[in-house]
Amino acid sequence: xxxxxxxxxxxxxxGQSTGLRSFFSYRIxxxxxxxxxxxATFSVVLNSSRHQPHQDHTLPSMGNxxxxxxxxxLQSDPLKTRLDLIHKQATDHLTLVNAYAAYARKLKxxxxxxxxxxxxxxxxxxxxxxxxxxxxxxxxxxNALEEDSFRQLEKEVKDKVKTARMMIVESKESxxxxxxxxxxxxxxxxxxxQLTKAKKNGAVAxxxxxxxxxxxxxxxxxxxxxxxxxxxxKYKDAPPDPAAEDPTLYHYAIFSDNVIAVSVVVRSVVMNAxxxxxxxxxxxxxxxxxxxMKVWFKMRPLDRxxxxxxxxxxxxxFLNSSYxxxxxxxxxxxxxxxxxxxxxxxxxKDSHNLKFKNPKYLSMLNHLRFYLPEMYPxxxxxxxxxxxxxxxxxxxGLWKINLDGKVNGAVETCFGSFHRYGQxxxxxxxxxxxxxxxxxxxxxxxxxxxxxxxxxxxxxxxxYHYWQNLNEDRTLWKLGTLPPGLITxxxxxxxxxxxxxxxxxGYNPGVSMDEIRNAGVIHYNGNMKPWLDIxxxxxxxxxxxxxxxxxxxxxxxxxxx
Numbered sequence: 038x039x040x041x042x043x044x045x046x047x048x049x050x051x052g053q054s055t056g057l058r059s060f061f062s063y064r065i066x067x068x069x070x071x072x073x074x075x076x077a078t079f080s081v082v083l084n085s086s087r088h089q090p091h092q093d094h095t096l097p098s099m100g101n102x103x104x105x106x107x108x109x110x111l112q113s114d115p116l117k118t119r120l121d122l123i124h125k126q127a128t129d130h131l132t133l134v135n136a137y138a139a140y141a142r143k144l145k146x147x148x149x150x151x152x153x154x155x156x157x158x159x160x161x162x163x164x165x166x167x168x169x170x171x172x173x174x175x176x177x178x179x180n181a182l183e184e185d186s187f188r189q190l191e192k193e194v195k196d197k198v199k200t201a202r203m204m205i206v207e208s209k210e211s212x213x214x215x216x217x218x219x220x221x222x223x224x225x226x227x228x229x230x231q232l233t234k235a236k237k238n239g240a241v242a243x244x245x246x247x248x249x250x251x252x253x254x255x256x257x258x259x260x261x262x263x264x265x266x267x268x269x270x271k272y273k274d275a276p277p278d279p280a281a282e283d284p285t286l287y288h289y290a291i292f293s294d295n296v297i298a299v300s301v302v303v304r305s306v307v308m309n310a311x312x313x314x315x316x317x318x319x320x321x322x323x324x325x326x327x328x329x330m331k332v333w334f335k336m337r338p339l340d341r342x343x344x345x346x347x348x349x350x351x352x353x354x355f356l357n358s359s360y361x362x363x364x365x366x367x368x369x370x371x372x373x374x375x376x377x378x379x380x381x382x383x384x385x386k387d388s389h390n391l392k393f394k395n396p397k398y399l400s401m402l403n404h405l406r407f408y409l410p411e412m413y414p415x416x417x418x419x420x421x422x423x424x425x426x427x428x429x430x431x432x433x434g435l436w437k438i439n440l441d442g443k444v445n446g447a448v449e450t451c452f453g454s455f456h457r458y459g460q461x462x463x464x465x466x467x468x469x470x471x472x473x474x475x476x477x478x479x480x481x482x483x484x485x486x487x488x489x490x491x492x493x494x495x496x497x498x499x500x501y502h503y504w505q506n507l508n509e510d511r512t513l514w515k516l517g518t519l520p521p522g523l524i525t526x527x528x529x530x531x532x533x534x535x536x537x538x539x540x541x542x543g544y545n546p547g548v549s550m551d552e553i554r555n556a557g558v559i560h561y562n563g564n565m566k567p568w569l570d571i572x573x574x575x576x577x578x579x580x581x582x583x584x585x586x587x588x589x590x591x592x593x594x595x596x597x598x
Contacts, residue, residue, distance in 0.1 A: 120187065123194050130201045131162040137205065158201055246571050247564040254568065256594035257296055261329035264336070264590075272328075272335055280317050280344040282415040287433055289318045290409060292402045293424035294326040296333050297568055297584065297591070305428040305583045307343045312433075314342030319413065321405060324349050337588055350401050353412055362505045363404045369509075403518055406482070407501045407525065410489045417490055423483040425543065425561040427580055432557050435486045435537065443531040444495055446486040448538040451478035461520045463513055473527060480530055482519055484538040484558045491529075501525040542567075542576040553579065568596075 138155040265272050280286055289306065293299050299320055307313045318339075322330050327349040334345050350356065358365040405412070406421055413419060418436055422428070440446050450456040458464075459475030492498070504524050507513060514520035539556035541548045543563025553559055559579060565572050567580035585591060 119191070123191055126198055127162055127194055130198055131159060133205065134159045134162065134201055154204060158197070158204065161197055162201075243564045243571070246569060247566070251569060253594045253596045254295065254297060257590055257596075258326060258329045260590040260593060261296065261332040261336075265328045265332045272332055274331075278317075278344055278346060281319065281346045282413075283317070284415060284417045286344075287316045287436060288413070288416055288419045289316065290321075290406070290413075290419050290421045291318060291424060292321045292405045294323050294400070294402060295424050295568070296326065296329050297596070298424040298566075299330065300333060300337070300585060301580060301583045302422055302424055302426060302428065303339065303343075303345065304585060306422075306432070307339055307341060308583065309428055309430055310341075310343070310433070311431045313340065314344075315433075317344040317346065319419075320345060320347045321352075321402065321412075322347070322349055323400065323402060324351055333588075337585055350405065353408070355411060356401065356405075356408065361401075361404075361408070362502055362509075363407075364401060366505070366509055367401065371510075406485075406518065407498060407521070409487055410492050410498065413489065417488070419487050419489060421482075421485045421487060422558070423560065423562070425566055426483055427559050427561075427583060428557065429559060429579075430557045432537075435533075435557075438486065438531070438533065440486070440488050440491070440531045442491060444488055444491045444497055444529040445480075445526040446488075446531045446533050447480035447482075448484070448535050448540075449478045449480045449532045450540065458523060461514060461523055466513055468507065469513055473524070477523075477527070478532075479519070479523055480532070481538060481540055481560070481562075482522055483540065483560045483562060486533075495529060497525050497529065542573070542579075546573055546575065548576070 134155055138152060138159060289303075291299055291302055299322075303318050303320075306316060306318070310316055320330060320334075327347070331347050334347060339345055356364065358368060409419055409421070420432065420435060435446065438446060456479045457475065458473050458477040458479060461479060462469045462473060462475075464470050464473075464475050501521055501524075504513065505521060508521075514524075536552075536555050537557045538560060539548065539552050539558070540560045540562050542553075542559055543561035543565045545563070553576075559576075561567050561572075561576070561580065567577050572580075584596070
């Protein structure tokens with residue numbers, strides 16, 4: 038038992054001693070390892086600090102080489118700072134010049150002279166930088182630069198830089214897309230301004246030409262009146278012609294103060310009519326031209342039995358300011374002011390309204406078309422013709438067209454968004470907006486076949502008076518007869534075939550000759566009337582062939598036709 042016990046104690050003690058020794062050996066190994074690493078690190082740091090060059094502690098330890106050279110320059114030579122800046126400027130501009138030269142080559146521009154200048158300038162900058170004095174002075178250990186040499190060098194560099202900048206500014210627009218776009222926009226804007234000004238001046242000149250009475254027309258009127266005064270018995274008024282009230286005949290209404298124009302319209306109808314003796318012309322003029330008009334048709338009576346009745350506005354006694362609102366408005370001080378006050382000044386400001394300054398809008402002759410049933414109470418149908426039209430065919434077929442109960446037969450002028458009601462009426466006004474469709478198709482005055490019985494039934498003249506009274510302040514439409522015509526005959530107009538009435542010969546040089554040849558009536562609407570010097574030559578002969586050149590006063594007044 039004893040042996041066994043001692044053996045058991047001895048076994049236990051021996052195991053504890055072995056564990057302690059292992060523990061302390063591990064700690065010693067770890068300590069030694071850390072000590073070795075510490076010594077190795079310390080050795081590396083020590084060796085690196087020994088080989089590091091000594092720095093001047095008066096200078097900052099951070100910054101690039103350029104900053105170090107700058108601070109060194111401050112300690113050594115005060116001119117070196119300026120020299121460095123000049124050198125940097127030259128280097129920057131050399132890069133810029135080379136870039137522009139490369140881009141010029143790439144675009145293969147025709148400006149070879151400009152390209153040569155850029156290349157020469159780049160060479161000059163390179164030569165300047167390669168000068169021994171500049172290179173040695175710019176280097177870190179270079180010698181100090183003399184004041185005179187520096188100033189000469191500085192002047193030379195500045196001159197080159199100035200030249201480079203001037204060349205770049207001049208040529209920049211050739212290479213800079215944004216600048217080219219902006220310059221193009223500026224050019225377009227300037228051209229548009231010039232075009233607008235030219236259009237206004239042209240509109241003023243055209244208006245003056247249209248408003249002026251040519252010398253030949255004035256001469257003709259004076260000659261005719263002189264003939265009447267010289268031979269009063271010869272030109273006494275004839276008794277009324279019963280044909281003027283015969284509803285079975287073909288009746289025409291022409292309202293004008295232009296003798297030669299009326300004669301052309303009447304002559305063109307008669308010459309192309311199959312049965313001219315069935316045609317009756319109702320010519321109405323103003324009091325000033327009544328005598329001249331009567332003398333013309335006395336001296337040159339219509340051929341082939343056609344009839345003509347000549348009256349003045351004053352012969353229709355019902356037309357007075359108490360009945361016709363337009364007469365009252367034409368006499369108002371407001372409208373007179375609109376026409377005549379500061380007209381020259383306003384003409385250059387608002388070319389859009391220039392056409393409304395035409396004196397024809399102040400004449401009642403322009404508004405007689407709205408009183409046809411009252412003027413000719415015994416007639417059933419009448420063809421209204423402007424004085425600037427030419428009839429090229431027999432137009433009696435117009436009387437045979439079924440108007441389907443409509444009042445007005447006219448050729449529509451709309452195409453796309455043009456010539457629709459929205460262009461003639463003020464649709465910002467609630468009354469106009471509620472009553473009409475802005476997209477409704479407009480039609481033309483100048484050749485209109487009117488059913489006078491339907492007119493009376495629909496009370497169109499009353500409608501005209503109603504809207505004309507509302508427009509006394511011109512807020513519903515501008516002056517003229519087409520807007521109130523569009524209103525008066527709204528939904529009461531029958532569209533005719535376009536070949537009956539071809540328009541635009543007084544402003545549009547692009548009217549097709551095929552259209553003109555096929556047209557029943559051609560219309561010189563616009564300012565370029567065929568009796569004026571500004572008429573378009575390609576259309577003038579279509580009018581002049583109906584002028585009665587055998588009339589002695591036409592020859593004497595030198596119409597130049």
